[in-house]
Amino acid sequence: MATPKDVKLFGAATSGYCTMVHHALQLKGVTYDYVEVDLKNKSEEFLRLHPVHKKVPILVVDGKPIPESLVILQYVDETWKEHPLLPQDPYLRSKVRFWADFIYQKMMPVAYTIRSTEGEARNKAVEEFLGHLKTLEDGINKDVHIHGPFIHGEEPGLLDVIIGPRKTGFRRLEQMLAGVKLFDKDLTPVLCSYMDAYAELAVIKDTELMLSQYAHA
Ligand SMILES: N[C@@H](CCC(=O)N[C@@H](CS)C(=O)NCC(=O)O)C(=O)O
Structure with a gap:
């Protein structure tokens, strides 16, 4: 398959679903245009x-639209091979997909x-x-994590891209929930440490910078 030439992301600066796609594209080093959609x-x-x-989000690649963030993330991983987001081993891939599905179906x-x-x-x-x-902390520790600061180990993978950027969202929710902690190092120490590691990645700042011109972001 030829490497796609024209990549456009239609998104909204306030959407966490879109943030994940920005991060995946940037981790892969893909050059893309961004179109802010007035929802x-x-x-x-x-x-x-x-x-x-x-x-x-909708990703449009050489004129072809791809909707749904989780579908897009997997499409991106299959299309641009550098910095794989999913493990090579099919069983481990199934585990990563299981926990991604758990987050989408149960948690969101x-x-x-x-x-x-x-x-x-x-x-x-x-x-x-x-x-x-x-449940997520126990599950990914048992099924996915091997060694390293990220859920996927030494480099961030699909579950990091889904969970990593949530730290900001958790903080915002906590402000609405006076007294309740969601980012809680006592309850889920390992998830918090993955999110802390993710927060250091350049994709966080680069995406914020790209979206900063949209006043409502
Ligand atoms: N399951 C979708 C959810 C996407 C979604 O809910 N997007 C929101 C923004 S966060 C949206 O476009 N809302 C506009 C609307 O519902 O009219 C995905 O993962 O891409």
Whole structure:
């Protein structure tokens, strides 16, 4: 397959789903253009690219649109071979995909419930989320982590790209939840140490810089 020539990311500066795609592209050293989408007033061009869910991120490679962040991350890994995000071993790959799916299916909806509810419903969602965090910490330590500062070891991989950037989001949620800690070194010491290692990567600052011109970011 020829190396793609024209790569465009349609995203929103406030979207954590888009952040992961920025990071994956930058870790791979891919040069891409960025198009900020106004989610309150979606353009015809954007709606033509993704008529099904009408959501960012969408990666457009040589004119071909690819929607859904997790699908995009895997497409990026299969297309640009440098800095692999998934392990070579098929069994280990299955484990990484399992925990990525756990985050998307189990954790992201609960994080949304925390943000969008109050009172008892929110307290219940926080309890559930903390339980999932512990399950995730135990699971990735047993199934994936070998040695090194990142979940994938010496270099950040798919799970790092998904979990690493959450530190900022956790801090924001904590401000809404007076007194509750989500980034908690007592509850999930190893997850916190992965996120701390990820926070040192240049992709964090480079993405922030790229998005800083969008005032609402
Ligand atoms: N499952 C999707 C979720 C993407 C998503 O929820 N994107 C939000 C921004 S964070 C969006 O585009 N919302 C616009 C809308 O729902 O109209 C993915 O992983 O890409």
